Amino acid sequence: MKRFSILFVFSFIFQLLAVPVAWARDLSYGLDVLDYEGCRQLQGRRVGLVTNAAAVSAAGEPGYKVLLRNGVDLRFLMAPEHGFALDHEAGQRVANAGVGDSLRVYSLYGESKKPDVSLLKTIDVLVFDLQDAGVRCYTYISTMKLAMQSCREAGISFMVLDRPNPIAPFSAGGFMLDPRFESFVGAAPLPFIHGMTVGEIAEWLRKRRYPDFPLQVVRMQGYRRDRFADELSGFRFRPPSPSLNDFRTLLLYPATVMLEATDVSEGRGTDDPFRRLGAPFIDSAMLIRELEAFRLPGVEFRKTTFTPDRNKFSGIECHGIRLKVTDRELFDPFMTSTAILLALQKLWPGQTGLDRHAAFFDQLAGTDRYRLMIQQQYPIGEILDVARGQVRAFEAAYAERFLYP
Numbered sequence: 144m145k146r147f148s149i150l151f152v153f154s155f156i157f158q159l160l161a162v163p164v165a166w167a168r169d170l171s172y173g174l175d176v177l178d179y180e181g182c183r184q185l186q187g188r189r190v191g192l193v194t195n196a197a198a199v200s201a202a203g204e205p206g207y208k209v210l211l212r213n214g215v216d217l218r219f220l221m222a223p224e225h226g227f228a229l230d231h232e233a234g235q236r237v238a239n240a241g242v243g244d245s246l247r248v249y250s251l252y253g254e255s256k257k258p259d260v261s262l263l264k265t266i267d268v269l270v271f272d273l274q275d276a277g278v279r280c281y282t283y284i285s286t287m288k289l290a291m292q293s294c295r296e297a298g299i300s301f302m303v304l305d306r307p308n309p310i311a312p313f314s315a316g317g318f319m320l321d322p323r324f325e326s327f328v329g330a331a332p333l334p335f336i337h338g339m340t341v342g343e344i345a346e347w348l349r350k351r352r353y354p355d356f357p358l359q360v361v362r363m364q365g366y367r368r369d370r371f372a373d374e375l376s377g378f379r380f381r382p383p384s385p386s387l388n389d390f391r392t393l394l395l396y397p398a399t400v401m402l403e404a405t406d407v408s409e410g411r412g413t414d415d416p417f418r419r420l421g422a423p424f425i426d427s428a429m430l431i432r433e434l435e436a437f438r439l440p441g442v443e444f445r446k447t448t449f450t451p452d453r454n455k456f457s458g459i460e461c462h463g464i465r466l467k468v469t470d471r472e473l474f475d476p477f478m479t480s481t482a483i484l485l486a487l488q489k490l491w492p493g494q495t496g497l498d499r500h501a502a503f504f505d506q507l508a509g510t511d512r513y514r515l516m517i518q519q520q521y522p523i524g525e526i527l528d529v530a531r532g533q534v535r536a537f538e539a540a541y542a543e544r545f546l547y548p
Contacts, residue, residue, distance in 0.1 A: 169377035173304030173342065173361035174209055174272055175201050182213035184302070184359070188267040193221045193251070193258075193290055196229050197381040198272040198306075206272045206304070207246065217246070218266055223273060223286040224252040225384045232385060232453075233403075233411075252282075256327060257289040263297035272304040274383040275341050277311065278397045279320065280507045283383075284344060285330035291348060291356065300357035305342030305546075307363065309372035309393050313338065316477035317397075319533040320509035329509045334534045336397050336477060338368070339544065347544050366547050371471065386416040394468050397476035398442075399483070404504035406496030407487060408461050412451030419447050420483070421463020423456065424494045430464055433486040437523060441474030443467050481526050484517045492518075 177184070178200060190210065198206045210217050220227060226237040227248045237250040251258060263269060271290060273283045287303070294301040317335020325332075331344060339347070342360035349358045365377065372378045373390045382388045387396060392415070399417045402409040407425070410416040421427075427446040434444055447465040451457050468474050487495045497504060497518055505511045516526050 169201070169365050170307070170375040171201060171364040171377065172306055173363055174198070174206050176364060177304060177361050178209050178213065182210060182215050184361075185210065185213075185215045185268065185270070188216065189265065190215055190217050191219050191221060191263065191266045191269045192217060193223065193269065193271045193273065193286065195222050195225065195227050195273060195383075197274050197383045198304075199379065199381060201377050201379060203379060207242065210270075219262075220246055220248045221251050221258060221269075221290075222248050224282045226250070226252070229382065229385055251286050251289075256286065258293040260293050260297045263293055263299055266299060268300045268302055269294050270302045270304060271341070271345070272306070273341065274306050274381065275308060276383055276387060276393060276396060277308045277313070277336065277338070278400065279317075279331065279333050279335050279337055279509065280328040280400060282327055284333075284341065285327045287341060287345060288330045288348060291345065291353065291358070295353055295356050300359065301345075303342045303345045303358070303360045305340050305360055305363050305366075307366055307372040307375065307378065308338060308340045308368070309390070310336070310397070310476075311338050311340075311368040312371055312472075313397070313474075313476060315534045315538065316475070316530065317534075318508055318510045318513050318530050319537060321512075324505050324509055324511070326506040328506050334537060335509060340366075340546070343544060343546050346546060347541065360546065362546060368545065368547055386411055388416075391468065392417050394471060394474070395466055395476070398466065398479040401480055401484060401504070401507055404497075404500045404507050405484075405487070406455070406494060406499065408449075408451055408455040408463070410449070410451075411454040412457060413449050415465075418467075419449060419463060419465045421447065421449060421461035422491075422494070423459055423461055424491055425462045425487075426490075427462050427464055429490055430486060433490060434464070434482055437478075437482040437486075439475070439479050439482055441468060441470035441472070442479055443469050477530065478523070478527060481517075481523055485520065485523060485526075488517050489520060 194206050225231050231237050237252045239250050240248045271287055275283050315334040315338045320329050320332045349356050396417045399409050407422045410419040431444050444464045448462050450460050504514050
């Protein structure tokens with residue numbers, strides 16, 4: 144009996160010691176790390192929070208409730224594109240609103256996309272907690288940059304509660320942002336697919352543009368950049384915007400988002416946006432033959448017909464293709480995007496709409512060079528080589544841009 148008791152005690156002690164190790168293996172968002180510490184860094188300070196309904200803890204608790212539960216003096220919320228409740232379509236203006244009985248939600252996608260400096264002067268720190276999609280044109284990065292600028296003008300500090308880049312294992316790709324094409328869909332001079340978390344981008348922007356700015360990044364625990372977010376134990380998927388409704392869509396989003404600036408539907412208004420594309424004028428079989436000639440790795444195409452209930456071609460039958468990632472380790476989103484655009488422009492040059500939407504396309508791409516090379520039907524290898532050269536120069540210049548191994 145005595146021997147059993149000793150073994151039991153040692154077993155119990157071992158389990159206690161193992162708890163922190165197990166915890167460290169699971170993903171903890173910046174919000175969770177702040178919660179574990181009792182939000183001590185925000186105690187005694189007046190706080191504002193940039194967030195939306197997707198910014199929850201690992202347990203599923205909304206971020207603003209985590210702060211309130213810890214006694215934080217939370218004065219107001221601010222919400223980016225799509226609104227706090229994520230009930231607004233892309234590009235749709237969002238009005239101010241409210242959450243609960245007393246929390247005001249100020250829109251950062253309405254009259255202005257930049258936080259009001261006079262409002263920020265009523266608080267001590269603005270906290271940013273949003274789930275990014277890993278692509279430069281996804282506007283939450285732009286919202287963060289403008290928030291940093293406003294905080295700097297207001298003389299207050301800025302805190303980022305970091306979250307995973309869901310597609311971090313994809314190699315950085317696409318063209319760099321040419322300053323001439325800076326816009327709300329391209330506000331930071333990063334590669335189109337950048338591989339960084341919002342915390343890393345904030346710290347990179349601070350070092351590059353605002354060296355004296357009081358920024359604090361609350362880092363995640365258990366994050367690995369060599370894993371897709373859904374491979375991280377403890378990751379909780381919530382659609383970061385209405386059309387990115389599952390993880391398969393997040394994987395394909397960087398390959399099809401450029402179609403927003405064409406006369407081809409990217410699938411908005413259907414159950415699987417960004418995982419299919421089409422238009423009334425497209426011959427699915429012809430398009431698939433053209434794409435298969437590129438021998439794209441990790442992706443396959445199937446014929447599809449769909450009728451969007453909103454956005455492009457609302458109520459009109461479209462023909463096109465459905466995309467499926469068959470091997471995410473081999474899949475190259477930018478190569479796939481380039482092949483799709485080259486094929487569409489070759490087969491239907493007068494209907495794809497690159498000329499009509501040139502300004503918006505160039506803003507998404509961050510340059511006019513990409514569009515011109517597509518229109519002039521450059522070989523795909525030459526286009527990829529030019530983009531890779533730009534990305535390599537960026538990576539060499541900012542080798543220390545990561546906060547995580």
